Amino acid sequence: MKGEADKLREIREGFVAQWGVMGTQWGINRTMAQIHALLMTGADAMSTDEVMEELAISRGNAHTNLKDLVNWGLVRIVTKKGERKEYFEAEKDVWEIFRRIVEQRKRRELDPALQTVEGCAEETKGMKTKEGKAFHQQMVQLEEFVRFASKMSDRVGSLPHGKAMQLAMKLFG
Amino acid sequence: MKGEADKLREIREGFVAQWGVMGTQWGINRTMAQIHALLMTGADAMSTDEVMEELAISRGNAHTNLKDLVNWGLVRIVTKKGERKEYFEAEKDVWEIFRRIVEQRKRRELDPALQTVEGCAEETKGMKTKEGKAFHQQMVQLEEFVRFASKMSDRVGSLPHGKAMQLAMKLFG
DNA sequence: CTAAAGTTTCACTAAAAACTGAAAAAACAG
DNA sequence: CTGTTTTTTCAGTTTTTAGTGAAACTTTAG
Incomplete structure (x- = not known):
């Protein structure tokens, strides 16, 4: 046995x-x-x-x-x-593990993306052609989104376990 | 020029x-x-x-x-x-791109993880030793978390752009 | 049908990433 | 110091993943 x-x-x-x-x-x-x-x-x-x-x-x-x-x-x-x-x-606490991963991924993935997109948005700011405007617009959209994601990551990182779950549950039912 | x-x-x-x-x-x-x-x-x-x-x-x-x-x-x-x-x-709409990526990653990453963790939790259910209990407990924690993440992914996927931003902003300031 | 245009597959090659094992460096006890 | 233990590095190798290009397959126009 x-x-x-x-x-x-x-x-x-x-x-x-x-x-x-x-x-x-x-x-x-x-x-x-x-x-x-x-x-x-x-x-x-x-x-x-x-x-x-x-x-x-x-x-x-x-x-x-x-x-x-x-x-x-x-x-x-x-x-x-x-x-x-x-x-x-x-680290064994699952929420803590999650926080660390979010933090690192933000640093490694979101931050560089933001830089790129920001640069492209900036450089195409005053363009007059249809293509130029469309490109600029797309970069702005992307920039806004990445900023948003970045902010969300920070917030997640600063919430303690219980609080986060509570809020998220309220938000999403 | x-x-x-x-x-x-x-x-x-x-x-x-x-x-x-x-x-x-x-x-x-x-x-x-x-x-x-x-x-x-x-x-x-x-x-x-x-x-x-x-x-x-x-x-x-x-x-x-x-x-x-x-x-x-x-x-x-x-x-x-x-x-x-x-x-x-x-697809050019940034929020839509995000939704698609979340959906796919859930399917490819979360779903398999859930299966593994579920299995391990199940198989160690009745264990009596200290190690057995600790392992089981860890698996249960993980399972709960993955389920939570999975649910969140689904919710994100079903929210329209504007609504999501609004809610998230309210939640996180 | 036949031929042209277009799509898909796949054996092979190239490039990147992961891993090894041993040597070098660092830390420390006596 | 000196010898021992432990950590770190790294050149070389293996494994994995990505990419090529040509052949096979599919679709459609005539």
């Missing part, structure tokens, strides 16, 4: 693998998503070596992706007293 | 190129983003050959990405009377 611990390990491995696959579809690399899943579902913080072992990946790969996760604010470094090694621990 | 048309062409080319770069960061391939930018900022629908010419890409590439854009609902096929060729025309 199979113990509960074995069954859990199996299910967890399945989750980690699946999360990895989904990561690739999200435009995140597989390893990073897998490490995240692993840390998110584990009781204790893990060392680089433990992560390497568990996922059968190289040190370089483990290291880079752990550090990337730290940069995303999804994982933090902890140290155990008397030990020299770094351990990694994931 | 440089004419307005020339300047516009230059700016537009810049926009198309930039949009392509941003596409890659969004996890969308460069060509697809470029074609989208091209069609979004042009007055008329374009044929496959025109797109090939403008972006200096192969027929296969142009074809595949145009069809992908059609599948995303961001571009539609139009035919000119008396002509046999297919022409492609982009």
Whole structure:
């Protein structure tokens, strides 16, 4: 008969693998998503070596992706007293995870888009031809939208979990 | 002296190129983003050959990405009377573009995630160990969140432009 | 039907991204 | 300091994804 611990390990491995696959579809690399899943579902913080072992990946790969996760604010470094090694621990609160992701994506995707679109809108401001006006108009629309999205991201980031849910539910029924 | 048309062409080319770069960061391939930018900022629908010419890409590439854009609902096929060729025309309304993207991403990213997480929550339902309970709890949290996100996506998709802005502004100031 | 125009597919190539493993650098205990 | 442990970097390799171009297929005009 199979113990509960074995069954859990199996299910967890399945989750980690699946999360990895989904990561690739999200435009995140597989390893990073897998490490995240692993840390998110584990009781204790893990060392680089433990992560390497568990996922059968190289040190370089483990290291880079752990550090990337730290940069995303999804994982933090902890140290155990008397030990020299770094351990990694994931943020587990789902709303907090969401906030961090929104924040980063805003920074990486929205902000650069805004710059581009702003520039194009500015440079076509006074155009007189039909094409020029249409292009300018399109850029203005886009700019407005990106600004809006940007603002929304900021707001989401500043709402605490419960409040957000409440408001959103009121808004959308 | 440089004419307005020339300047516009230059700016537009810049926009198309930039949009392509941003596409890659969004996890969308460069060509697809470029074609989208091209069609979004042009007055008329374009044929496959025109797109090939403008972006200096192969027929296969142009074809595949145009069809992908059609599948995303961001571009539609139009035919000119008396002509046999297919022409492609982009949705230009920014809010409508946003809705389509939300809809597709939900289908491609949220729905599969929900399945995975649901499964893991279900399979660990009755677990008795500390680890088992913790894992289950984490899965339940995730499931709730994904369901919430899913619902929000649907709601966004069903709101008309003006209404959405209004409501959102009220909500977030 | 036949031929021309247009669309789709696909084996192959090119480019980009991810990963490895080992060496270098940094941190630290004694 | 010196030796040991741990972290970081990076040149080279593998894997994955994107793109090419020509052939196959489809559609329609004559």
